[in-house]
Amino acid sequence: MLEYFNFRIIWEYMPLFMEGLYQTAWISLVGIIGSLVTGMIACACRISGIKLLVAPAVAFIEVIRSTPLLAQLYFLYFGLPSLGIQVDELTTGLVALSFNSGAYVAEILRAGIKGIPTGQVEAAMGQGFNVYQRFFYVILPQALANTLPPMLGQAIVLVKDSAVLSLISVMELTRAGQILNSERFMPAEAFLTVAALYLVVYYVLKGLMKFYQMRMTRFRSA
Amino acid sequence: MWGFYFDQLMNSLPMFYKGMGMTVAVSALSLIGGTIIGVITGILRSNENTLMARILSIYVDVMRGTPFLVQLFIIFFILPEFGIQMEAFTAAVVSLTIYAGSYICEIVSASIQAVPSGQEEACRSLGHTRSQAMILVVLPQALRMALPALVGQYVLLIKDSSIVSVIGLTDITRAGWLTVQRVPEGLMVFGLVGVMYFVVCYPLIQLSNVLEKRFSTGDLKL
Numbered sequence: 200m201l202e203y204f205n206f207r208i209i210w211e212y213m214p215l216f217m218e219g220l221y222q223t224a225w226i227s228l229v230g231i232i233g234s235l236v237t238g239m240i241a242c243a244c245r246i247s248g249i250k251l252l253v254a255p256a257v258a259f260i261e262v263i264r265s266t267p268l269l270a271q272l273y274f275l276y277f278g279l280p281s282l283g284i285q286v287d288e289l290t291t292g293l294v295a296l297s298f299n300s301g302a303y304v305a306e307i308l309r310a311g312i313k314g315i316p317t318g319q320v321e322a323a324m325g326q327g328f329n330v331y332q333r334f335f336y337v338i339l340p341q342a343l344a345n346t347l348p349p350m351l352g353q354a355i356v357l358v359k360d361s362a363v364l365s366l367i368s369v370m371e372l373t374r375a376g377q378i379l380n381s382e383r384f385m386p387a388e389a390f391l392t393v394a395a396l397y398l399v400v401y402y403v404l405k406g407l408m409k410f411y412q413m414r415m416t417r418f419r420s421a
Numbered sequence: 422m423w424g425f426y427f428d429q430l431m432n433s434l435p436m437f438y439k440g441m442g443m444t445v446a447v448s449a450l451s452l453i454g455g456t457i458i459g460v461i462t463g464i465l466r467s468n469e470n471t472l473m474a475r476i477l478s479i480y481v482d483v484m485r486g487t488p489f490l491v492q493l494f495i496i497f498f499i500l501p502e503f504g505i506q507m508e509a510f511t512a513a514v515v516s517l518t519i520y521a522g523s524y525i526c527e528i529v530s531a532s533i534q535a536v537p538s539g540q541e542e543a544c545r546s547l548g549h550t551r552s553q554a555m556i557l558v559v560l561p562q563a564l565r566m567a568l569p570a571l572v573g574q575y576v577l578l579i580k581d582s583s584i585v586s587v588i589g590l591t592d593i594t595r596a597g598w599l600t601v602q603r604v605p606e607g608l609m610v611f612g613l614v615g616v617m618y619f620v621v622c623y624p625l626i627q628l629s630n631v632l633e634k635r636f637s638t639g640d641l642k643l
Contacts, residue, residue: 235579239502265622266615267583270594274615277607286507286603355485362488366587394487401486 219375224396227358230296237301242308263302292364351408426606434598440596448579454518459525467533484523511586532567569632576625
C-alpha cells in the first residue's frame with residue numbers, strides 16, 4: 200500500500216488542499232448561518248397556526264426533505280438562468296445548502312419545541328406577549344438550548360454536503376482532490392487525503408458535541 | 422417557447438422512467454445489503470467494551486465523517502489501481518451499501534442498548550444462551566424501536582443515491598442532467614426530477630412519521 204502512496208505529491212499539492220479546506224470551512228460557516236435563519240423562519244411559520252404561513256412552510260420543508268440536495272443544486276444551477284437570474288456558482292451553492300439544511304433545522308427546532316412545557320406559552324400569553332414575542336423571546340431560546348446536539352449533528356451533515364458543490368465547479372476540499380486527480384492521475388493520493396481532512400473537521404465537531412453534552416449533564420444534575 | 426420545451430421534455434420521459442428504475446434498483450440493493458451489514462455490526466457494537474466494538478466505532482466514524490461523494494470516488498477510482506475492476510453500477514451499490522451500513526449500525530446498536538437489561542437477564546436466567554437471548558428477546562424489541570429511524574434512513578439512502586449519477590449511472594438525477602443539455606429549461610427539467618424523487622420518498626417519510634407518532638406526545642400549540 201505505502202509503496203503506491205506518493206507523499207511528495209501530497210506535499211506538493213498541500214497549498215491546494217489547504218485552500219480547499221479553507222473554502223469548505225467558509226462555505227460551511229455561511230451555510231450554517233443561512234440554514235439557522237431559514238430554519239427559524241420556516242419553523243415559526245409552521246407552528247404559527249396561521250394557515251397562510253403554515254401551508255408554504257410545510258410545503259417547503261416536505262419538498263426539501265423528500266428530494267436530494269444534488270437535484271436541488273442542479274435545479275438552481277440550471278434553473279436560475281432561465282429566470283434571468285445570473286449568479287456565480289458559489290452563491291448558487293450557498294443558497295442550495297442554506298435552504299436544504301434549513302428545512303432540517305426547522306424540523307430539529309420543532310422537535311425541540313415539543314419538549315417545552317405548555318405552561319411557558321401560557322405564562323407568556325398571560326404577560327400579554329403576541330405570537331412573535333412568544334416565539335422569539337420564550338420558545339426559541341429554550342428550543343435552541345435543547346437542540347444544540349442535533350444542531351451540531353446537522354452542522355456535520357452540512358460540512359459533508361458541501362462536497363456536492365464541487366460538482367458545479369465550486370472550489371472546495373473535494374474539488375481540490377478532483378484537480379489533483381485530473382492533473383496527475385493519482386486518485387489514491389487525491390481522495391484519501393481529502394477524506395482524511397474531512398475526518399479532522401468531523402472529529403473537531405464531534406468533540407464539541409461531546410463536550411457540550413458533558414457540561415449539560417453536569418449542569419442538569421447539579 | 423415553453424410549449425416547445427415541454428414537448429421536448431415529454432420526449433425524454435422514457436429516459437426518466439429508466440432513471441427511476443436505476444434509482445430504485447441501486448437504493449433497494451444497498452438497502453438490503455446495508456441492513457444486513459448494519460444489523461450484524463450493530464449487534465457487535467452494542468456491547469461497548471469489546472475490541473470489536475472499538476473497531477466498528479472507527480468504521481462508523483470514518484463513514485459518517487467523510488462525504489459520500491468522496492467515498493464513491495475512493496471506491497470507483499482507487500480500487501482499479503489495485504487491480505479490482507468494477508463497473509459503475511457495482512461500485513455504486515458497494516459504496517452505498519457500506520455507507521448505509523454504518524448509519525444502520527448506529528441505529529441498531531442504540532436500540533439494542535435501549536432495551537432494558539432486565540429483559541436479557543430474565544432470558545438468561547431461564548437457561549438460554551447469550552445469542553438466544555439476543556435473537557429471541559432483545560433483537561425483536563430493538564428492531565421494533567428502531568423502525569421509524571430505519572425508514573428515515575432509507576429515505577436518506579434514496580436521496581444519497583443521486584450522488585452516483587456523477588460516475589455515469591443514469592439515475593433520475595443524471596436523466597435530468599442529460600435532458601437539461603438539450604432542453605435549456607432547468608426549472609422544468611429539475612422540477613420533474615424533484616417530482617420523481619418526491620413520489621418515491623414522501624410516502625416513506627409519512628410512514629416514518631406515523632411510526633414515530635406511536636412513541637411521542639402531542640405538539641405544543643402557540
